[in-house]
Amino acid sequence: MERKVRVLVAKPGLDGHDRGAKVVASALRDAGMEVIYTGLHQTPEMIVEAAVQEDVDVVGLSILSGAHMTLLPRVVQLLREKGVDDVLVVGGGIIPEADAEELASAGIARIFGPGCPTSEIASYIKDWFETSERAGV
């Protein structure tokens, strides 16, 4: 059987809207992925613990609160501290271009803006997965 791509969709920060995250989660499910959804108000510690327990290939972080410059790099840093360095970390939300560049150098592979079609997110993940070292496992 084809190896399923596992994705954690998490919502760090304090804002109370997870509609966007849920839309993305359902879209990735419809694209054949196994999506673990963790709900609102997740701290970077909670997200990383969930990513470890679920052995996901991808961590998708949806964020609107403006705290992205601290929260997103923190997730990557905590993952690396646990020795998890083969996972794709992407973000979604309203994030200025300049910030996105800085996040890229902090290990957030890609930021998807609010207008981005979910099919684009799904194909980005699939393309990444095919060439990743996780694919054979």
Add this chain to the structure above:
Amino acid sequence: MPLDVQTLLKRFREGDRVALSRVISLVENDHPSSPVILDTLYPFTGKALRVGVTGPPGAGKSTLVDHVAARMRTDSQKVGIVAVDPTSPFSGGALLGDRVRMSSVNLDDGVFIRSMASRGSSGGLAWKTFEVCEVLDAFGVDRIIVETVGVGQGELEIADEAHSTVVVLVPESGDGVQAMKAGLMEIGDIFVINKSDRESADTARRMLDSALELKPVKNGWRPPVLSTVALKGEGVEELHRKIEEHLRLLVTSGSIQHRRMEGVRAKIVEILRNRIIQSAWERNKLGRLIDAEVVSVMAGGSTPYKSAAEILRKTGQ
């Protein structure tokens, strides 16, 4: 992390949770290393007691599991949670949302929560649920809670895999009656009417109680009907007590030991059957013989039964 199974297993034995998680994936994905892994871990299994929690979607299973796991932690028990949700038959994907309700134990390093998609298995359980439980067992957890969606159609497997099965229902929508009709009644060792903050909870409880009176007492255990309000943690103490009481009864009566023995037998039979079929199949080149017979049946020269008999004759069986 590079994949060297022996290194991975060494880290696993040292209590490394990243290694545990990777081992679970290898087993869940039926990776070629899976038999070696399960073989290596086998001597460390047999200690964890498994509690199944099933019932209709939205009944409050995950919320209850969260509370029960937290309660088990106060006894210093290590807990594994396996939460199974259905795979979409259309896309092959799955949305696994049970963790949302498990926030009180998700940062506790004595708890390990794993979500699983059913992946084409029909009975509510995933094919590899049992193997994943074995891995958690070998890791050293004392209790494993397996949450599955159950609507009373064919999810009886959970009762085979769990030592004690908790059926969670809600007062409204005639769930009690549905359950009786549909077979959840058969599998429950403990029944819970959750959302008892709602109207008609008492009625539901009484109906269930009287229906259960008809059920024969098994090994000295009469399934109790409990009321809970998972949202507030009400009734969790009593639920936990009943679970432990039932598990204790199963241990002292030797029933768990007996089931393990039967499980071992079934496993050997399964492995042998597959191997024997496979080697006989290849030795006799059955694939090619079948191809030829298919052509003959399609041309009207034979029937499936005649063809099968012909193949058996040719191979001298």
